[in-house]
Amino acid sequence: MAESELSPKFAPFIGMGGIASAMIFGCMGAAYGTAKSGIGIAGVGTFRPDLIMKCLIPVVMSGIIAVYSLVISVLIAQDLQPGSNYSLFNGFMHLACGLSVGLTGLAAGYCIGVVGDKGVRSYMLQSRVFVGMVLILIFGEVLGLYGLIVALILNTKSKG
């Protein structure tokens, strides 16, 4: 790798930090969402086992948060090649990609966890809560999607 002022040796380290932060923070959010809404399902399932199928929706949504992080990690990892001229701009841009999708995933997973736990418990008592719960979950989910969109747009700059 030719070292220059614009592409120093430590630039790939910053990019790797982007990959790691995307996966770590995104999976922290997904894990919190899965665990917290899983507690709610365990509470509902003992009283109304027929509702479990519908109560699993927050768990599926938490899984999607992890898929967002995975997509961005794969995208960044494809740009990192040993021996290529990897500029410091690319490194910081990949860090921004990873942090944006990771931390929005953490926020979305936290939101899905709290809403999923309380939402399914309310749904057990009042079935009309379901539409509102799913809507709130979708709005929480969209927070992670915004991070993904920003990361995808940032990632296109690395070609230039």
Place this chain on the structure above:
Amino acid sequence: MATRRIISEEKTLLEKDDSIGSSPAAGEKSDTSPAVPASVIIKLLAFTLGMIIIPISSYFLTVNSVFNGNSTYAGALAAIMANAVLIGYIFVAMAEDQSDQEGVAGAGGRSKEGKKDR
């Protein structure tokens, strides 16, 4: 005179002929069939595998063939496919609930009681 229990005619614990809760009567087999029907388990397994496989495979299948190496569109497609799986799950869960309610109405509320006992 005090009456004595006739021990010879009494049934021991092993000979009990009524089923108490999930404990079966003597000579009967206990009900070990799963409480969740197989169709539900198949649906959940299908969605689990779909959640794992569909976004990743859609990315790697289309990145070079459809989008000519433009990984941004392929990544966006992977995210859209993940959301498609979620929407499919919501529809299936709604249909599941409606079929449950029809089953309850058909059996006159008897099956609902059984479901709660389960």
